[in-house]
Amino acid sequence: MSFSSRSRSSSFWPIAAAVVVAASIWGLYAWRATDSGNSPAEQVAQGQDAATGESDSDGASHLVSLRATRPAQPATPLQSGSLVSNGQIPTPGETGSVSGGDSDAQEIRTNASVAWANRPLSISESRDGGVTVQLPDSPGAAEMERARAVMAKGDLLGARGLLSLALKSGLSEADEEFARGELGRIADVLLFSRATNIGDPLTGVHVVEPGDTLNAIAVRHRISEDVIARINGITHPDLLQVGQRIKYIRGPFHAIVHKSKFRMDVMLGDTLVRSIRVGLGADGSTPTGDWLVRDKLKNPDWTDPVTNRHYSAGDPENPIGNRWIALEGLSGEAVGRRGFGIHGTVDAESIGQEMSMGCVRLLPGDIEFLFDLVVVRQTRVEVRP
Numbered sequence: 001m002s003f004s005s006r007s008r009s010s011s012f013w014p015i016a017a018a019v020v021v022a023a024s025i026w027g028l029y030a031w032r033a034t035d036s037g038n039s040p041a042e043q044v045a046q047g048q049d050a051a052t053g054e055s056d057s058d059g060a061s062h063l064v065s066l067r068a069t070r071p072a073q074p075a076t077p078l079q080s081g082s083l084v085s086n087g088q089i090p091t092p093g094e095t096g097s098v099s100g101g102d103s104d105a106q107e108i109r110t111n112a113s114v115a116w117a118n119r120p121l122s123i124s125e126s127r128d129g130g131v132t133v134q135l136p137d138s139p140g141a142a143e144m145e146r147a148r149a150v151m152a153k154g155d156l157l158g159a160r161g162l163l164s165l166a167l168k169s170g171l172s173e174a175d176e177e178f179a180r181g182e183l184g185r186i187a188d189v190l191l192f193s194r195a196t197n198i199g200d201p202l203t204g205v206h207v208v209e210p211g212d213t214l215n216a217i218a219v220r221h222r223i224s225e226d227v228i229a230r231i232n233g234i235t236h237p238d239l240l241q242v243g244q245r246i247k248y249i250r251g252p253f254h255a256i257v258h259k260s261k262f263r264m265d266v267m268l269g270d271t272l273v274r275s276i277r278v279g280l281g282a283d284g285s286t287p288t289g290d291w292l293v294r295d296k297l298k299n300p301d302w303t304d305p306v307t308n309r310h311y312s313a314g315d316p317e318n319p320i321g322n323r324w325i326a327l328e329g330l331s332g333e334a335v336g337r338r339g340f341g342i343h344g345t346v347d348a349e350s351i352g353q354e355m356s357m358g359c360v361r362l363l364p365g366d367i368e369f370l371f372d373l374v375v376v377r378q379t380r381v382e383v384r385p
Helices: 003-035 040-045 141-152 156-169 173-190 214-220 225-232 364-373
Strands: 095-098 122-125 131-134 203-207 245-249 253-258 263-268 271-277 289-298 323-329 341-343 354-356 380-384
Touching: 141 156, 141 173, 156 173, 156 271, 173 271, 214 225, 214 245, 225 245, 225 364, 263 364, 271 364, 323 364, 341 364
Parallel strands: 253 380
Antiparallel strands: 095 131, 122 131, 203 245, 253 263, 263 271, 289 323, 289 380, 323 341
């Protein structure tokens, strides 16, 4: 054998030995992974050390460095507007949490049948890899925030529109109460005061011409003479001056009674102008459906059909107070029915309760306010469950 042949032979065996040792080590490594029933990537997904096969002592999921090994599947990215599905969809104002150890809870569904799915979500990730989704408080929350900003700038017309939209969209209980209160205050300024706004579609200005009467102006705009006199500060309706400018409201007003909430919403078109607490008929006896105002009386006399006691007009003990708005049923449970009405009360504790004989009760100040707004044969009242 030549020197060159001995040299090649002596260098071959160390290389071969190194290859055999490396293959043996890799075989042992692969056998341990196979024996555990999981691939190295699967061990990482289960929170095990790929080198030792041991779980973290406190059971918490964490990522373990695996050198050149890749995860079996790439992590699913969280889509904006998607919901985490663990068999339940978080309701407004609640959070939904995804646990790192529950495969069902880790599923991210991008399609949902609820409107909340398309609204902005607040998303955060916990230390253990869980994802928390915070849904908006209510569908109308964005409109409510815009309304607050517009009100801060003094734009009452803009605020009225945004608050109305927020109410229709849906609000939390606290925001709804705030919106109703603000709409009532805005109505006091824009509707029930002498102030005029040429951009307000709910009001206008009439310039008195020869032969005009306050009653004729009121009838033309389907509002009562009382309310047009009040907002213009007119104490002598028969002394109008030619050229006098008179603010009017484009009527008629109507009302919606929500029995379940003991609330009446006084409306002008689609705009809420006042929310009023009411009392209702005992044992749910106030009929639902549509009603028409057929008459209204100040200081009515009344005979109690149960005790047969008669109360004269102006009697301070009269249970129906000093205002009576007679109703005529048009549809639903109300159809064809008379004898029901909206009136005052001398029992303030009955408001918010079912204690009347079927009529709708209001506190003295509220019935006087409503009485001036309604117009006979024009104003409708809807009673909802």
